[in-house]
Amino acid sequence: MLLGTITAVGGGAIWDLLLARTPSIFGGTPLYATVAVLVSVVMVVCSRIGAPTVGVLAGIAVGIALRLAAFHWGWRLPGSRDWRPGPVKGGGPDMNQRWNHQPRGRSAHP
Numbered sequence: 001m002l003l004g005t006i007t008a009v010g011g012g013a014i015w016d017l018l019l020a021r022t023p024s025i026f027g028g029t030p031l032y033a034t035v036a037v038l039v040s041v042v043m044v045v046c047s048r049i050g051a052p053t054v055g056v057l058a059g060i061a062v063g064i065a066l067r068l069a070a071f072h073w074g075w076r077l078p079g080s081r082d083w084r085p086g087p088v089k090g091g092g093p094d095m096n097q098r099w100n101h102q103p104r105g106r107s108a109h110p
Contacts, residue, residue, distance in 0.1 A: 004040035
């Protein structure tokens with residue numbers, strides 16, 4: 001799985017560098033390395049169950065489907081500059097207070 005991911009990501013990074021662009025793995029693009037990891041998992045699982053040809057075909061189908069879906073719906077992983085801790089959905093008021101570092105009993109808004 002690691003080799004498949006490194007090959008996919010490394011090839012894309014080299015391509016971007018040859019075109020004098022910032023490698024897309026560093027953010028700002030729809031899911032890139034995550035799709036490579038998932039395709040590698042599909043291929044390894046299929047190889048383990050004795051169907052490597054099915055693994056290749058399923059990996060191609062899963063990779064294309066996820067990449068197109070990520071592009072179409074704008075799925076992105078947060079970059080290091082974009083990531084901010086926030087309240088957990090469905091966590092209730094105690095969870096929100098913990099994430100906002102507000103002591104119990106005090107209002108977040110004065």
